[in-house]
Each structure stands twice: as C-alpha cells, then as structure tokens.
Amino acid sequence: MIKRLILTALACCVAAGGGWLLHRHLARTQETTFLRWQDPAVVARGEGLYRAHCARCHGVPGTEERAAAGHEATPHDAGGHTWEHPDYALFQLVRDGVAVANCVPVDPEQMPRFKGTLTDADLVAVLSFIKSTWPAELRANHDRVNVMYGPYNRAVGELIGAGGG
Helix, strand or coil: CHHHHHHHHHHHHHHHHHHHHHHHHHHCHHHHCCCCCCCHHHHHHHHHHHHHHCHHHHCCCCCCCCCCCCCCCCCCCCCCCHHHCCHHHHHHHHHHCEECCCCEECCCCCCCCCECCECHHHHHHHHHHHHHCCCHHHHHHHHHHHHHCHHHHHHHHHHCCCCCC
C-alpha cells in the first residue's frame, strides 16, 4: 500500500513537472520569433517596402487593394496560408526563393528572390507588416507554429542579426 502511494505521488510529481515544463516552453513564444509585428516603426517601414515590391502580385493585406489582374500569387491576409509557415521559412522563401518544406527552389518568374534587392532587416520589416495585418487568432496560430520551429527561428534570427523575441 505504501509503495503504491509513493509511486502515485511520484507519478503526480512527474506529471506536474512535465506540465510546468510544457507551459514554460509554450510561454516562450517571444523567444521563437524574429518578426517585429508589434513595433510600429518596423511595421510602417515594412508596409512601404511591401507596397513597392509585393503588392502588385499579392495585394495589400488588411485593405481592399487586390493584386493586379493576371497575378495569381497567394494573398497574405486571412484568406491565404502565410501564417501556416514559421518565420524562418517565410524569410528563406522571400530572400532566397526556396520553399523550405520541400527544399525546392521557387520559379523566380513566379516569385522573385529579394536577396540583393532588400536587406535582411527590410525583409523582416516586410514580414512583420504582413503579420501585423492578421486577425489575433491567425497571429496566435502563427505563434504556435513558431513554437514548434523555435530553434530554427532563433538560429536564422541570430544569423541575420534579428535576434529572438
């Protein structure tokens, strides 16, 4: 009987400790992103860059401005799927033209590579602007995606000088 009580107490401690660790891990969302969607200056700069380099094909999220006729690019608003991808994957797609999920280069006629055209900080600003336009529920979903890919986001953030959180 005592042995059973000790094992039960031990199991409860392990479960509580595991729950606490999971909570701490999930609470570190800010440490798993390098986008600055809550920084008004970054978002404003990103919006200007987005309008100059992206809006023609993707439209402007958060507005009624649509893509130019004949462009079938994914919209970055709630109707699109941009939020399904972690920061590092979005960054690599826009900068280098590589779809991280399958490591396949994207046709530059379909999606230009912006490495050499925009700085890494510019690209972070553009992506930050996009995220700032999403409804709170989509931003929360994107944050959960970023938690799953936190080590990759931290690594890329450090490499490009964006840091985490």
